[in-house]
Amino acid sequence: xxxxxxxxxxxxxxxxxxxxxxxxxxxxxxxxxxxxxxxxxxxxxxxxxxxxxxxxxxxxxxxxxxxxxxxxxxxxxxxxxxxxxxxxxxxxxxxxxxxxxxxxxxxxxxxxxxxxxxxxxxxxxxxxxxxxxxxxxxxxxxxxxxxxxxxxxxxxxxxxxxxxxxxxxxxxxxxxxxxxxxxxxxxxxxxxxxxxxxxxxxxxxxxxxxxxxxxxxxxxxxxxxxxxxxxxxxxxxxxxxxxxxxxxxxxxxxxxxxxxxxxxxxxxxxxxxxxxxxxxxxxxxxxxxxxxxxxxxxxxxxxxxxxxxxxxxxxxxxxxxxxxxxxxxxxxxxxxxxxxxxxxxxxxxxxxxxxxxxxxxxxxxxxxxxxxxxxxxxxxxxxxxxxxxxxxxxxxxxxxxxxxxxxxxxxxxxxxxxxxxxxxxxxxxxxxxxxxxxxxxxxxxxxxxx
Numbered sequence: 001x002x003x004x005x006x007x008x009x010x011x012x013x014x015x016x017x018x019x020x021x022x023x024x025x026x027x028x029x030x031x032x033x034x035x036x037x038x039x040x041x042x043x044x045x046x047x048x049x050x051x052x053x054x055x056x057x058x059x060x061x062x063x064x065x066x067x068x069x070x071x072x073x074x075x076x077x078x079x080x081x082x083x084x085x086x087x088x089x090x091x092x093x094x095x096x097x098x099x100x101x102x103x104x105x106x107x108x109x110x111x112x113x114x115x116x117x118x119x120x121x122x123x124x125x126x127x128x129x130x131x132x133x134x135x136x137x138x139x140x141x142x143x144x145x146x147x148x149x150x151x152x153x154x155x156x157x158x159x160x161x162x163x164x165x166x167x168x169x170x171x172x173x174x175x176x177x178x179x180x181x182x183x184x185x186x187x188x189x190x191x192x193x194x195x196x197x198x199x200x201x202x203x204x205x206x207x208x209x210x211x212x213x214x215x216x217x218x219x220x221x222x223x224x225x226x227x228x229x230x231x232x233x234x235x236x237x238x239x240x241x242x243x244x245x246x247x248x249x250x251x252x253x254x255x256x257x258x259x260x261x262x263x264x265x266x267x268x269x270x271x272x273x274x275x276x277x278x279x280x281x282x283x284x285x286x287x288x289x290x291x292x293x294x295x296x297x298x299x300x301x302x303x304x305x306x307x308x309x310x311x312x313x314x315x316x317x318x319x320x321x322x323x324x325x326x327x328x329x330x331x332x333x334x335x336x337x338x339x340x341x342x343x344x345x346x347x348x349x350x351x352x353x354x355x356x357x358x359x360x361x362x363x364x365x366x367x368x369x370x371x372x373x374x375x376x377x378x379x380x381x382x383x384x385x386x387x388x389x390x391x392x393x394x395x396x397x398x399x400x401x402x403x404x405x406x407x408x409x410x411x412x413x414x415x416x417x418x419x420x421x422x423x424x425x426x427x428x429x430x431x432x433x434x435x436x437x438x439x440x441x442x443x444x445x446x447x448x449x450x
Contacts, residue, residue, distance in 0.1 A: 030058040030126035032119065032133040037111035039138070039147075045363045046354060048148045049093070052105040052117060052135055059100040060126040068095040071123030072105050074135070077114040082141050087148050087449070090115070110144045113137040139355075145449045146355035146438065150348055150366035154446030158340045162332045165281040177213035177284065178202060184221055184285060188324040194224030201231065209235075210248045214280060218287035219248070226411065227288075227317055229403035230295035234273065239400070240298040246270035248291075250277045260335060261290050263297040271298070282333025285321055289314035289339065296401045304384055305420040309401050311383045312359050315342045316429055319357070319437055326444050340445065342382060345369055347441060349379040351423070353430035356438065360426040380422065396420075408432045 033055045040049040052074075062068050074090040082088040090109040098104055105117070114134055121129040139147065153159055170176050181202055185195045201220040210216045219235070222228050232238040234245045246266045253262035253274040261275045273294050279287065293314040296306065318339045322329060329340055345368040350358020361378040368376040376382045401419040405428060409416050412432045417424030441447065 027058070029128040030056050030060050030124070031131055032117075033057045035117050035133045035135045037107075037115075037135050037137040037139075039110060040106075045351060046147070048108075048110055048364050050090075050107045050109065050111045050137075052107060052111065053098075054103045054105065054117065054119075054133065056101045056103075056126070058126060060103070060124040061100070062097065063123055063125060068097075068123060069093075071095070071120040073118050074107060074111065075116050075118065076112055077116075080112060080141055082112065082144065085449070087144055088112075110139050110147055111135055111137040112139055112141050112144055142439075143355050148354070148364050149449040150370050151344065151442070151445075151447040151449055152370045153340075153344065154448045158329060158445055159337055162334050162337050164278045164334060165332050167280040171214060171281055172212065174213040174216075177217050180284065181217040181221060184217075184325070188321075190224055198223040201235075205235070209245060212249050212280065214284040215249055215275065215287060215291075217284040218291050221285065221288055222292060225288075225292075225317065226407040227292035227295075227313065227404050229400050229407070230292045233295045233298065233400045234271070234291070239271075241265075241269050241271060243268075243270050246272050248273040248275075250275050250280050252277065260338070261294050263294050265300070279333060279335055282331055282335060283325075283328060285325060285328055286318075286331065286333050286335040286339070288321065289318045290335065292317055292404070296398045296404075298398055298400065299396070301396070303420065304387065305422060306398060306401070307387060308359060308380050308383045308422060309405075309419055309425055311342065312346070312379065312425060312429060313401065313404050315339060315346050315379075316357065316432075319343050319346070319433075319441060322444060323437060323440055326440065329444055341369065342379065343441065344445065344447070345376065345379040345382045346429075347438070347447075350426060350430055352427040356430035357433045358426045358430050360422060 035052055035054045037050045037052045040047045040051055069092055072092050072095060076082055076088050080088070090107050090111060092105055093108050094106040096104045113136060115137070116132045117135050118130060118132045119127065121127045121131070181198065185198060190198070198220040201223060202216050205216045205219065210219065219231055222230050234248060236244050251274045253259050253276060254264055255262065260279065261273060264272045264274065266272055275287070275290065293310045296310045329336055346357045346359065348362070348366055348368045349360060350356055350362055351360035352358065354362045354364060359379040368378050368382055376385065397419050405419050405425065406416055409428055414428055414431050417428065419425070
C-alpha cells in the first residue's frame with residue numbers, strides 16, 4: 001500500500017511539472033533549403049551583377065533591417081582557380097525580404113556555380129548559428145571570366161608580322177591543291193554530298209575567270225558552310241550585276257588602300273575580285289573568309305555597317321575553321337596574323353552575350369585589344385579604324401550578307417533579322433557560337449584573362 005502511494009505521488013509531481021511550465025519543446029532552428037543566382041539586366045543588357053534568391057525551410061525575420069547587408073557573404077568553391085582574382089569579388093549591395101521564407105540578396109558580381117552563401121546566425125530570428133548553402137548558378141569559373149574579364153594573347157608570336165613567302169610550284173599545281181581540298185573536307189568531316197559538290201565545283205570552275213587553283217579550292221570549300229552563297233554570287237548570275245564575276249584571282253588590288261582584296265568592275269559592270277599576290281603561298285583555307293567577305297560587295301555603295309558585317313562574317317568563319325585546322329593560326333601568311341587580331345577583338349566584344357563572341361562594346365567596358373596601344377572598345381571600333389569616311393551610310397543591305405545571316409539563324413533556331421542591324425548581328429553571332437569554339441580559341445591563342 002505504501003509503495004503504491006509513493007508511485008502515485010511521483011506521477012502526480014511529473015504531471016504538475018508539465019502543466020505548470022515545461023510546455024512544448026523549442027522548434028528546430030531554421031535552415032536554408034536552396035539558393036539560386038541569376039544575372040541582372042538593365043534595358044535588356046546583361047550586367048555584371050546578380051541576385052541570389054534564398055529559400056528557408058521555416059519562417060525567418062531580420063533582427064534589424066540595418067544589419068542585413070552585413071549578414072550575408074559569398075565565397076568561391078573550394079580550390080577555385082578564380083581565388084585572388086578581381087572577378088572573384090562578390091560584394092553584397094542589398095538585401096530584400098520577399099516573404100517570411102524567401103530573401104533576395106543583390107550582389108555586385110557574377111556568381112560561380114557552387115559558391116557558398118553564408119548567413120550570420122545573429123542576423124535572422126530563427127537561426128541559432130551561422131549557416132551556409134551552396135548557390136546554383138548558370139556560370140562556371142570560365143563563364144565568369146568570359147562575361148566580365150578581358151583576354152590578351154599569351155603567345156605574342158600569333159600577332160607578330162609575318163615573313164611573306166613566295167609561292168612555289170606546289171601552290172600552283174592543280175592536282176596537289178585538289179588533294180589539299182580533299183584533305184580539308186576530311187578534316188572538317190564534311191558530308192558526302194558536300195564533298196561531292198565541292199570537288200565538282202573545283203573541277204568545273206572556269207579557269208579563265210578563276211585561274212589559280214588555290215582560289216578555286218577556297219571557293220569550292222565554301223560549299224556546305226553558312227557562306228556558300230558566295231559561290232552562287234561570284235560564279236553565277238545570283239547577284240546585283242546579273243552575271244558572274246569577270247575575274248577572281250591574284251593581282252594587286254587597285255588603289256592605295258593596302259587591302260588584302262578588293263572588288264572593282266569591268267566595262268560591262270561585272271565584278272573583278274583582286275587578291276594581293278603575296279597571299280598565294282598561304283593555305284587556301286585562309287582565302288575562304290576573304291572570298292566570303294568580298295562576295296558581299298556587289299553594288300557600288302558601301303557603308304560602315306556593311307564593312308563591319310562583312311568583316312564579322314569572315315572572322316566568324318575563320319574561328320570555326322580553326323576548330324578542325326588550328327594550325328592555320330600560326331601560318332606565315334599575313335592573313336593569319338590579321339585574322340588572329342580580329343578574332344581576339346571579337347572575343348572581347350559582345351553586348352548581348354558578353355561571354356560569347358560579339359561585335360559591339362561589352363556592357364562591362366572592357367578593351368577589345370588590350371596591351372595593343374590602341375583604345376578600341378569593340379570589334380566595330382577595330383574595323384571602323386581601317387576606313388576613312390569614304391563609305392555611304394545610306395547603302396542598302398547586300399543580299400549575300402543577308403543569305404549568310406539567314407543561314408546561321410536557321411541553323412541555330414534564331415529569329416531572322418537585318419544584315420545591317422549591328423545589334424542583331426551581335427546577338428546572332430553570340431547565339432551561333434559553341435562553347436567548343438571559344439574553348440578552342442582560349443587554348444590555341446594561349447589567352448590569359450586580364
